[in-house]
């Protein structure tokens with residue numbers, strides 16, 4: 374059975390002190406409560422080496438990106454083995470903000486995925502169409518191509534470790550959420566595309582998260598859809614009191 378995950382992507386927010394306090398806050402809100410999903414926190418990478426292992430009984434941690442290189446003279450880069458040497462077990466790859474502001478395309482993203490897998494990290498691989506692609510009706514092909522181009526070189530065994538995240542670019546940080554039906558339509562199509570290449574069993578076991586203005590108010594409806602296995606949360610993950618209702622959406 375596939376895993377349900379609620380993942381926090383803090384993006385470039387929080388000082389070190391604020392971030393450590395937020396981890397403590399999220400951890401405390403889970404006191405005496407067993408979530409019906411994995412809770413994955415992806416702070417800026419510089420936090421990862423300082424996170425106390427005590428948090429790992431309730432939370433898992435991940436990075437927001439990794440280098441396409443393993444080591445060497447790449448100033449400012451952080452490699453997958455470096456991330457894997459901390460508490461982190463996962464890494465977000467291919468977020469639309471990396472694609473847009475850092476010109477990351479499928480060829481580079483495929484290398485990052487390979488680096489992550491080689492280091493033993495689970496890639497949370499993001500896909501999603503822009504507004505014009507939604508409006509001109511090409512969104513299904515656009516997203517299918519993003520999945521195929523960066524991931525379909527993987528063996529069955531490696532693909533089975535991938536977590537996918539569908540994040541329509543027009544819904545990120547805009548307050549405009551994809552409707553639960555729009556998310557379901559896309560997730561079902563992604564699963565179909567995966568099944569065509571890797572077979573139904575791997576596709577059925579693949580966790581596909583939704584991201585884009587997901588909050589406590591809309592999470593229950595989104596997560597109730599059969600192909601939506603959780604969320605990748607930006608803004609609403611920056612306060613424990615806003616993040617908790619999203620985690621609890623799996624109780625409904």
Ligand SMILES: O=C[C@H](O)COP(=O)(O)O
Nearest residue numbers: 382545546585586607608
């Ligand atoms: O990775 C998270 C997404 O970009 C969603 O961000 P948001 O919840 O602030 O819209």
